[in-house]
Amino acid sequence: MISAGTAPSFQRQSLHLMTTEFLKHLRDALGDDIVETEADGIAPWLTDWRGVYKGNAQAVVRPRSTEQVAACLRLCNQHGVPVVPRGGNTGLCGGATPDASPANVILSLDRMNHIRAIDTVANTMVVDAGCILGTLRRAANEADRLLPLSLAAEDSSQIGGNIATNAGGVNVLRYGMARELVLGIEAVLPSGEIYKGLQTLRKDNTGYDLKQLFIGSEGTLGIITGVALRLQAPSRVRSVVLAAVDSPQQALQLLRLVFGACGPRLQAFEFFTDQCLDLVLSQVEGLHAPFSERHPGYVLIELADTANEEALQAMLEDVIGQALEQEVCVDAALSATLSQLQSLWRLREEISEAQKADGPHLKHDISLPIERIPDFMVSAETRLRGLASDARLFIFGHFGDGNLHYNVSRPLGADRGWAGEWEERISALVFDEVAQYGGSISAEHGIGQLKRHAFHQHKDPLQIRLMQDIKQLFDPKGIMNPGKLL
Numbered sequence: 001m002i003s004a005g006t007a008p009s010f011q012r013q014s015l016h017l018m019t020t021e022f023l024k025h026l027r028d029a030l031g032d033d034i035v036e037t038e039a040d041g042i043a044p045w046l047t048d049w050r051g052v053y054k055g056n057a058q059a060v061v062r063p064r065s066t067e068q069v070a071a072c073l074r075l076c077n078q079h080g081v082p083v084v085p086r087g088g089n090t091g092l093c094g095g096a097t098p099d100a101s102p103a104n105v106i107l108s109l110d111r112m113n114h115i116r117a118i119d120t121v122a123n124t125m126v127v128d129a130g131c132i133l134g135t136l137r138r139a140a141n142e143a144d145r146l147l148p149l150s151l152a153a154e155d156s157s158q159i160g161g162n163i164a165t166n167a168g169g170v171n172v173l174r175y176g177m178a179r180e181l182v183l184g185i186e187a188v189l190p191s192g193e194i195y196k197g198l199q200t201l202r203k204d205n206t207g208y209d210l211k212q213l214f215i216g217s218e219g220t221l222g223i224i225t226g227v228a229l230r231l232q233a234p235s236r237v238r239s240v241v242l243a244a245v246d247s248p249q250q251a252l253q254l255l256r257l258v259f260g261a262c263g264p265r266l267q268a269f270e271f272f273t274d275q276c277l278d279l280v281l282s283q284v285e286g287l288h289a290p291f292s293e294r295h296p297g298y299v300l301i302e303l304a305d306t307a308n309e310e311a312l313q314a315m316l317e318d319v320i321g322q323a324l325e326q327e328v329c330v331d332a333a334l335s336a337t338l339s340q341l342q343s344l345w346r347l348r349e350e351i352s353e354a355q356k357a358d359g360p361h362l363k364h365d366i367s368l369p370i371e372r373i374p375d376f377m378v379s380a381e382t383r384l385r386g387l388a389s390d391a392r393l394f395i396f397g398h399f400g401d402g403n404l405h406y407n408v409s410r411p412l413g414a415d416r417g418w419a420g421e422w423e424e425r426i427s428a429l430v431f432d433e434v435a436q437y438g439g440s441i442s443a444e445h446g447i448g449q450l451k452r453h454a455f456h457q458h459k460d461p462l463q464i465r466l467m468q469d470i471k472q473l474f475d476p477k478g479i480m481n482p483g484k485l486l
C-alpha cells in the first residue's frame with residue numbers, strides 16, 4: 001500500500017492551530033452531523049477500492065445540499081485547506097484517495113442522492129451528483145427509458161464520479177462515453193460560487209461549452225453537485241452470444257461482420273483472453289466454462305432493441321452462423337434465457353473482482369486504434385516476456401472501442417510485493433508500446449495518482465500547459481484534489 005508520510009513536529013503544531021480554527025468555522029457553518037473529525041470515523045475514507053493507496057485527512061464532510069457544498073468550499077478556500085472530492089470510491093487510479101497531508105478534507109456526495117426530475121418527452125433526467133449509477137439506471141428503466149452508462153461498478157459508483165472521470169463501460173460502442181450523455185452540470189467552484197449549468201437543452205450555441213471542462217476533470221476544478229442526463233429508448237429485448245476466437249485478428253474480423261449486419265443494435269462487443277476465463281472460474285463461485293474446449297480468446301456480443309425479441313435473436317443467430325462459416329469465430333454459445341444471458345455477462349464482468357481476489361496487479365487501461373490491437377498485443381507481450389518472463393498477463397476490455405485492460409500480475413508463487421517492485425519497469429514498457437501504436441495511456445479510468453508520471457511523459461506539453469492554465473483560472477489556490485491529474 002502506498003502510504004502517507006509524517007509531518008515534522010513544528011509543522012504539526014502550527015497545523016493544529018489552523019486546523020482547530022478551521023474546523024470550528026466548518027462546524028458552525030454546516031453542523032456537527034455533516035462534519036466527521038473522529039479518527040475512527042475518518043479511517044474508512046482514507047483508502048481506495050483496491051487498497052493500494054492510503055492518505056490522511058482532518059475531516060470528512062458529507063453535505064446534504066449544493067449550498068452546504070458551497071459553504072464548505074468557501075471556507076476551505078479561505079483557509080487554504082485541500083479538498084478531495086469523493087464519489088463511490090470505485091475509481092481505479094487513486095483519484096478519490098487523499099495524499100499524505102493531514103490538512104485534507106474529504107468531501108463526500110453520498111448524502112446528495114435525489115432524483116430531481118425525469119422527463120419522458122424530452123428524454124432527460126436531472127439528478128444529484130451523489131446518486132448511485134445503478135439506482136439511476138433502474139429509475140430510468142421504470143420510466144421506460146434507458147440510461148445507457150453501464151459498468152461493473154455501477155451499484156457503487158456515483159454519477160458525479162462517473163462524470164468526473166468521463167466513465168466508459170460496456171455500451172460506449174452504441175451510446176458513447178459519459179460525456180456524450182451529459183446535457184447540463186451544476187458545480188461548486190473552489191471560491192464557493194455555484195456554476196448553474198443544469199439545463200436540459202439539446203441545442204445551446206452560446207459560446208464556449210464550459211460544462212465540458214468538468215467532465216473528466218477528476219475533481220481538480222470543483223465539485224459536481226447536479227447532472228442533467230440524456231436518456232435513450234429502452235432496451236426491452238436483448239440477445240447475447242459468447243463467441244470463441246483463435247486470435248485478436250479474428251475478433252477484429254468478427255467486429256466488422258457484426259457491425260455491418262446489426263448496425264445500431266450492436267450494444268456491446270467485449271473481449272477477454274482464456275487466462276481471464278481461467279481466473280474468473282477459479283476465483284468466482286457459481287460460474288461454469290462456456291465451451292467443452294478452451295480457446296485463446298472470447299468475445300461477448302450483445303444486441304438490443306426496443307421490441308421484437310424473436311427478430312433480434314434471429315439476427316444474432318444469422319450473423320453468428322455467417323461468422324462460423326467465414327471462420328471469423330470458432331465456436332459460439334447463444335443465450336436462450338435471461339439467466340443464461342446474465343451468466344455469460346458475469347464471465348466478463350467478474351474479471352476485475354477475480355483480479356482483486358487474486359492479489360495486487362498492475363493495471364493498464366489503454367486504448368489503441370482498433371485495427372492495430374492484434375499487432376500491439378504481439379509486440380507488447382514479446383517485450384514483456386523479455387523483461388519478466390513469468391508474469392501473468394490478463395487482457396480484457398471494450399474491444400469494440402479499442403479499449404483494453406492490459407493487466408499484469410505476479411508470477412505464481414511470487415510474493416504480493418511483486419507488483420510494487422516491477423511497476424515502474426512494466427508500466428513504462430506498456431505505455432511506450434501504446435505510444436508507438438498511436439494509443440492513449442488512459443482510455444476510461446483517468447489519471448488520478450496512478451498515471452500522473454506517465455501522463456506528463458506522454459501528453460503533448462502544450463496540452464498540459466493549457467490544462468494548467470485552466471486549473472489556475474478555476475482554482476488559483478490549488479485546493480482541489482492536489483496531487484491528482486496535473
Ligand SMILES: Cc1cc2nc3c(=O)[nH]c(=O)nc-3n(C[C@H](O)[C@H](O)[C@H](O)COP(=O)(O)OP(=O)(O)OC[C@H]3O[C@@H](n4cnc5c(N)ncnc54)[C@H](O)[C@@H]3O)c2cc1C
Binds near residue numbers: 087089169223444
Ligand atoms: C469492478 C470495477 C469495474 C469498473 N469498470 C469500469 C468501466 O467499465 N468503465 C469505466 O470507465 N470505469 C470503470 N471502473 C472505474 C470506476 O467505476 C469509474 O472510474 C467510476 O466512474 C468512478 O466513480 P466513483 O463514483 O466511484 O468515483 P470515485 O472513485 O469516488 O472518484 C473518482 C474521481 O472523481 C472525483 N469525483 C468523484 N465525485 C466527484 C464529484 N461529485 N465532483 C467532482 N469530482 C468528483 C474524485 O475526486 C476522483 O478523482 C470500474 C471499477 C471497478 C471497481
